[in-house]
Amino acid sequence: MVFKVTPWEVKGKVDYNKLINQFGTKPITDDLIEELEKIAGKSHFFLRRKIFFSHRDFDNIIKWYKAGNEFALYTGRGPSGNTHLGHLLPWIFTKYLQDAFDAELYFQLTDDEKFMYNPDLTLEQTHNFAYENALDVIAIGFKPKKTFIFANTDYANTLYKIAIKVAKKTTFSTAKAVFGFTNETNTGMIFFPAMQAAPCFLPTILKGKEVPALIPAAIDQDPYWRGIARAVADKLNYPKPAQIHCMFLPGLGEEGKMSASDPDSAIFTTDSEKDVDKKIAKAFTGGRATVEEQKRKGGIPEVCSIYKYYYFLFEEDDKKLSEIFNNCRSGNLLCKECKAELASRIKRFLKKHQDAREKAKDKLDLFIVKD
Amino acid sequence: MVFKVTPWEVKGKVDYNKLINQFGTKPITDDLIEELEKIAGKSHFFLRRKIFFSHRDFDNIIKWYKAGNEFALYTGRGPSGNTHLGHLLPWIFTKYLQDAFDAELYFQLTDDEKFMYNPDLTLEQTHNFAYENALDVIAIGFKPKKTFIFANTDYANTLYKIAIKVAKKTTFSTAKAVFGFTNETNTGMIFFPAMQAAPCFLPTILKGKEVPALIPAAIDQDPYWRGIARAVADKLNYPKPAQIHCMFLPGLGEEGKMSASDPDSAIFTTDSEKDVDKKIAKAFTGGRATVEEQKRKGGIPEVCSIYKYYYFLFEEDDKKLSEIFNNCRSGNLLCKECKAELASRIKRFLKKHQDAREKAKDKLDLFIVKD
Numbered sequence: 071m072v073f074k075v076t077p078w079e080v081k082g083k084v085d086y087n088k089l090i091n092q093f094g095t096k097p098i099t100d101d102l103i104e105e106l107e108k109i110a111g112k113s114h115f116f117l118r119r120k121i122f123f124s125h126r127d128f129d130n131i132i133k134w135y136k137a138g139n140e141f142a143l144y145t146g147r148g149p150s151g152n153t154h155l156g157h158l159l160p161w162i163f164t165k166y167l168q169d170a171f172d173a174e175l176y177f178q179l180t181d182d183e184k185f186m187y188n189p190d191l192t193l194e195q196t197h198n199f200a201y202e203n204a205l206d207v208i209a210i211g212f213k214p215k216k217t218f219i220f221a222n223t224d225y226a227n228t229l230y231k232i233a234i235k236v237a238k239k240t241t242f243s244t245a246k247a248v249f250g251f252t253n254e255t256n257t258g259m260i261f262f263p264a265m266q267a268a269p270c271f272l273p274t275i276l277k278g279k280e281v282p283a284l285i286p287a288a289i290d291q292d293p294y295w296r297g298i299a300r301a302v303a304d305k306l307n308y309p310k311p312a313q314i315h316c317m318f319l320p321g322l323g324e325e326g327k328m329s330a331s332d333p334d335s336a337i338f339t340t341d342s343e344k345d346v347d348k349k350i351a352k353a354f355t356g357g358r359a360t361v362e363e364q365k366r367k368g369g370i371p372e373v374c375s376i377y378k379y380y381y382f383l384f385e386e387d388d389k390k391l392s393e394i395f396n397n398c399r400s401g402n403l404l405c406k407e408c409k410a411e412l413a414s415r416i417k418r419f420l421k422k423h424q425d426a427r428e429k430a431k432d433k434l435d436l437f438i439v440k441d
Numbered sequence: 442m443v444f445k446v447t448p449w450e451v452k453g454k455v456d457y458n459k460l461i462n463q464f465g466t467k468p469i470t471d472d473l474i475e476e477l478e479k480i481a482g483k484s485h486f487f488l489r490r491k492i493f494f495s496h497r498d499f500d501n502i503i504k505w506y507k508a509g510n511e512f513a514l515y516t517g518r519g520p521s522g523n524t525h526l527g528h529l530l531p532w533i534f535t536k537y538l539q540d541a542f543d544a545e546l547y548f549q550l551t552d553d554e555k556f557m558y559n560p561d562l563t564l565e566q567t568h569n570f571a572y573e574n575a576l577d578v579i580a581i582g583f584k585p586k587k588t589f590i591f592a593n594t595d596y597a598n599t600l601y602k603i604a605i606k607v608a609k610k611t612t613f614s615t616a617k618a619v620f621g622f623t624n625e626t627n628t629g630m631i632f633f634p635a636m637q638a639a640p641c642f643l644p645t646i647l648k649g650k651e652v653p654a655l656i657p658a659a660i661d662q663d664p665y666w667r668g669i670a671r672a673v674a675d676k677l678n679y680p681k682p683a684q685i686h687c688m689f690l691p692g693l694g695e696e697g698k699m700s701a702s703d704p705d706s707a708i709f710t711t712d713s714e715k716d717v718d719k720k721i722a723k724a725f726t727g728g729r730a731t732v733e734e735q736k737r738k739g740g741i742p743e744v745c746s747i748y749k750y751y752y753f754l755f756e757e758d759d760k761k762l763s764e765i766f767n768n769c770r771s772g773n774l775l776c777k778e779c780k781a782e783l784a785s786r787i788k789r790f791l792k793k794h795q796d797a798r799e800k801a802k803d804k805l806d807l808f809i810v811k812d
Contacts, residue, residue, distance in 0.1 A: 182601070182605050185605060185609065186605055186608065186609045193602065193605070193606065222601075223598075223601060223602050223605070224598070225598075226597045226598045226601035226602070227594075227595070227596075227597045227598040227812045230553070230594060230597035230601055231564065231594050231597070233629075234553050234556060234557055234564070234594070234629045235564065237557065237627055237628045237629030237630075237632070238556065238557045238627050238629050239627070240627055240628045240629075241624065241625050241626065241627055241628070242613070242622070242623070242624050242625070242626055242627075242628060242631060243624040243625060245628050246624070251613070252613075253612065253613050253614040253617070254612050254613070254614060255612065255613055256608055256609050256610070256611055256612055256613075257608045257611045257612070257613060257616050257631050257632050257634070257635060258604075258605045258608030258609050258611075258632065258635065259608075260613060260628050260631050260632065261608070261628050261629065261631065261632030263628070264628060264629065441598045441812050
């Protein structure tokens, strides 16, 4: 089965074990999970279910922290549209990490990248999306005093100074090999990886001491860290950033990740209750042609997008998740009922998120940093 | 005769007429000079002597101005070291233009470029040079209320927003063709032409109306405007920048331009009287082997670096310049005397410049813009 994972494209059915080999990362082991959960004081189902499944140097970050040192969290979002649940997934885990380590979080909104990459988007649009997306970030509940959210074009004076140091050490050959750039790639996109690498070193620069970054993000962003930030860190005498990688949240269709470019595949944080009902009603399931057949043969939760949503976000309790799985398999749980339950959980989640998002409008000043 | 002129390299004896053809610019005609001098209310020997010899759309700028519209001047400096007389040449003419048109001047100090281009320079060094060079700019006598000097890394928030619009419309293919970039070029240098193009559009953006830029600069900078800024202006709906090009100030050796990388070829604005005496004493002349021979055969002012300095900077009066030329040719003016006179003029010039430069230290705030 052919699949392709780059920072701009995820195609086909992703084989995550293959990615670990292909990207040269390490799987998150049970020992590592245990150690993290001990520090956090609680477990997280993203770890138990290996939704966060891979890492680079996360073990070293834990050692560094246990030796009494500080590290910073860094993640971000390409603001090309509204936020959907797939975007929230790594942010929810980032909050778990912030709480566990009482760490600062640097959150980059790449309005420059999304403008330069997409011929149809203006900078005004991506800049507006950046601030819309920031509301979703704040709504997750990060600590205001320890969280710094910035849109690249409003923080360029700080970032550009770092990015040109990264870019000076990055040839076109390297960028081409890492990102597949061609002669037709625009010169802004060629420079951009240096802007995305810059916040890896920002905590160290701001604090005037070694403060490595730990980056929780979907695995498709790995080339930035592997190919650029980690490659130049030594040359610039900055600590190498560590990563912890998650899977993509599947879409509501038969295959593929939740994608903003296919609105039916995605639940957006701004969706109405009606939108949710409609999208869940249309979602692909592992159900049978008729109720009668399903009662007899049972459903197929392994392929069901509804089941995946329980798994990834809406049923934290492993025992209850098992029950859903088994009741589907046995034909006791029918799609209609299962969908209705998921829809009501999503609506409950969105209601809470949208309230927090609304309140975030008055809190932007506490989080946004600008030059 | 082979010569090469790029923004980073000037080699061989430059054939300026060939450059006009090669770059596709227009020669500055006598009619254009007459028109400019009428507006300025005075003549300038840089024009009479065709030291400013070529242009793009300068005629249109004059039309635009005569129709009651505003334009802005834009020039700059790559701060890789101290300022020498070769740098001052276009700035002196820029002051003439500012006075003539009462135009705003945007002055870019590309500390980013010089850092990224030169493996041996740190950003701290180029940033310091930028502010050293700014003192020389201010010493020229520009109007404080109409002159905006910025180092790129201190004004990146403003410039980056424009540069990414330029870069989005510039493929690697184009940048390669214009600047000769290779796979080994670093990704910062590949992006940089967009940063240099940005100030072309800054006056239009700041004023919210069409304010074209006129760029007085040495001809080697032309690829930036031709290949990047002018190429994207229409696509971005900004006015195309106009240019007026000058020759390079020759060095004190037998051939080549005044160059910071060959300190003996150049008089720096920070040179002492002793430095000047030493450099002029060593300078290449059109003199003969012995005084006796020179009195008999006369000197060769056409090849003499000392004569070039009278021509380019230190004898504004055409009649007096002719006398120097003829007296040399006839053997009446000997090198020793001629050098002593030039040295004393340079020292007088530097004394005045260094005083103004010292005073400029208290005026930086009036000129420097930062984000």
